[in-house]
Amino acid sequence: MQRLSVGLLTLAAGLLLGAQSARAEWPEKPIRFVVPYPPGGGTDIVARALGKKMAESLGQPVIIENRGGASTIIGTEVVARAEGDGYTIGLVTDSHAMNPFFFSQKLPYDSVKDFSPVSQIVFVPFVLVANPKAQISTVPELIAAAKANPGKITYASIGNGTPHYLAMEWVKALAGIELTHVPYKGVAPALADVVGGQVDVMFTGLSSGVPLVRAGRLKGLAVSGEQRSGVAPEIPTVAEAALKDFSFMTWYGVLAPASTPPDIVDRLSKEIRKAVESPELKAQFVKLGLEGAPSTPAEFGQFLQRESARYQHIIKLTGAKGE
Template sequence: MTIFTGAGNARRRLLMAGALLATGVAHAQAPAARPIKLVVPFAAGGSTDAIARLVGQKLGEGLGQPVVVENRPGAAGAIASEQVAKAPGDGLTLLLATTSTHSILPVANPKLAYDAVADFAPVGLVARAPNVLVASPKSGAATMKDLVQLAKSKPGALSFASSGNGTITHLVAEAFNAAAGIQAVHIPYKTGVQALADVVSGQVDYQFDSIVWTLPQVRAGKIRGLAVTGIKRSALAPDLPTVAESGLAGFEGVTWFALVAPATTPRDVVARLNGELNKALQSTDVQDKLAAQGAEPAPGTPDDLARVMREDRVRWGKVARDAGVKFE
């Protein structure tokens, strides 16, 4: 049996105190391992959601923290954006921002409850993806030229769908209509998938949207793929010409996806997130899965993202104003 002397008891108490202190530090550090919430401004099942889940998983692996995706659709992405703008800047809440949330809505909606510049800290671009112009077989248009001629022969009679008023798919269509010199009625939906269903059925004549869920319908003969909006043809559909090739020189309507955090997020936290994001985007696995979504990785710095958002606010703001886009 060991007998503790007074000195031994002192040493024992010191060791126990040290152990308790170490336990306290461990508990204090535990919040850093809490899940990161990645808020997606559109419904589950779309390309934005798919990209968020892909990047979120890889980002979580790099950070050693789980990343949980939360879908908050509505108001063309404004609901989710407002939520993140008001969240604590602790690095535990991020937004998968898009062209719609941070370049279109800020200049087109005067009642927006968040400031796309002042309320957010740019983390980095994730990817860019072209949209695809598709038409209902019932429209009679087999090419983009056919669609333009049809619309010109019946001004205001054709309709086009989008994934919501003020979204990138809406503004790309408005830019297309203006460039082609045609008039058509806008029919907004909550998601691109819902919009596509009505194009397939012939209730709506055409739309611009993600190549991911439009291409299978094109291959199945349910809708007609007319053109892609990138500056080059998509590897997923090399047989589809670009809008520029089809007669509207210089036309481009690309959607970008990016990570942003609340404005109060410390710079070192933003830098860490950016570094892990860029590592994730360099992964062959991520690149292959982005390609399957028709997207290309776009690694860069927070300043690169800030510049893209600023330039697109100018471009799409003009399109929205010229088209008379109204928000309720």
């Protein structure tokens, strides 16, 4: 019996060492990075820049897989259902914290239990832009036009339950105005229609909106953060322009399936920090108006809890509901 016990202990120790050795060799193949948005928007730009830098360090390709739609639910479910082997990670934004409170129907995953927080990537200030033909150049002009013509001013978003949508719903609630929502499946098609004049206004990331403002194709009404952006210091904040209680910053982060081993989650987190703090990405993010914000898995988990509480409050305030 004693020999049998020793043999079992030896076998267990061998299996444990074998598993640790296998994970020590991670990654041995490409990593899938699921982005729950279509190509062309700010999330896609950041994911591809981050993935490229991580691949250089890890020695394996990081392959971007765009799975847009349903307010990020489609792509996020892909991550939740993936094998927790360290070879699937997913980008998330505010929508991840927002969706459980926004939609009345149950999500196809548990936003907390089905994921392992890895790291935040960046904070993303929005810019409120308008088509020049709308003859709206400031937030007060937008409010005045909306009050004079209730429901006739249109705004684009990348779908119900997204930060772009909720930011404008909050403006509506604070200003006491009515605007008509026009949802799209991604930033690129939404911006294309604002530029084309089919829709009047939109909140979008600085990286996608400011270049169009610089080119004279859109009007920059305001930025969404507490302070003006160094990328476009001439554009006031929404609070500065008209609505003193408004401050809205979206963010991007990375999650892994819940069953991903903690040591791989930690390694991924460290690789993200290394990439975000690299001179190349720092310079690129500054040009895009993004603020690098890498974090540990524990810090990102705590941040997600705070964001969930914040969005629950905003959704209750605005009465926003999923369709």
